[in-house]
Amino acid sequence: MFERFTQGAREVVEGAVAHAERQESGAVTDEHVLLALLDARGSKAAFVLSALGADAQKDALVRELAEVRRRGGVSEADAEALAGLGIDVGQIVARVEEAHGAGALAGDRRDRRWWGGKHRSFSREAKDTLEKSLRIAVGRKDRFIGDEHLLLALASRPGVVRDVLGSHGVSVEAVEQVLGGSGAGGVAQAG
Template structure:
């Protein structure tokens, strides 16, 4: 599949590995793919992010991702669903952090790879890359671009798609900005 990636898409994948290394994450996640897309310049995804104002709110996007990590990977929808049955996630996180220290519920952890420096891709990141292939094929495109990776992140449920949607980068809005 990697041979079908454009240079921009390959840059996103290698950028995601760099993001994981920078944060000492044990695996490359879909969050790292998003951060690499946000770092892209001169690509379709960069144009789409700029046209939707996401680049101007990068700090807010990163804060949304960090909040989810701090809450054990729970998305805003997960938190809202639990609040609906009377569970206050913020209070639980505060209590756990008072007892075990700041970031005790943090998702990601430190890298534990043994003798190799190669970082593996987490299942959600692999699925996002597979979804980018499906999106490209569905559009009749012969190559997988950064735009396909970005769209793949928006169709998969979870923190990344919710944070993007909270910043106006829904699947529909991005599709219009990318291909409209």
């Protein structure tokens, strides 16, 4: 599959690994892929993110991702839904952090089995995103996998990253519109 990646897509994957290393994460996640996409310059995904204003909101996106990570993956929408049931996620996080230290729910602590080195495995979600990007490229009848396919995969897969992107105006529909609607239905067909 990686032989079909454009140089830009390869740089995003390498950037995701670098973000995981800086955060001392045990695996590369969708969050790291998004952070690498936000770092990209001169690519289709960078153009799309700029056209949708997400590049100007990079700091807010990074803060929102960090806050979701701090809450153990509970998105703002999930926290609001739980609040409607009388569950205060902020209080729960505060109690856990009081007992176990700041960032206890974030999963930022290094896996004790990690021996160092340069290899970072990809989480199941990140592997699914890479596979989804291939299906999207095929659905759009593209002969390559570009960073725009990675962005479409992140925007279409349920989860925190899609929620954070959506809260900043980056949805599958918006990305497709900026890309000119080429391959319309490619994401839906990629299912």
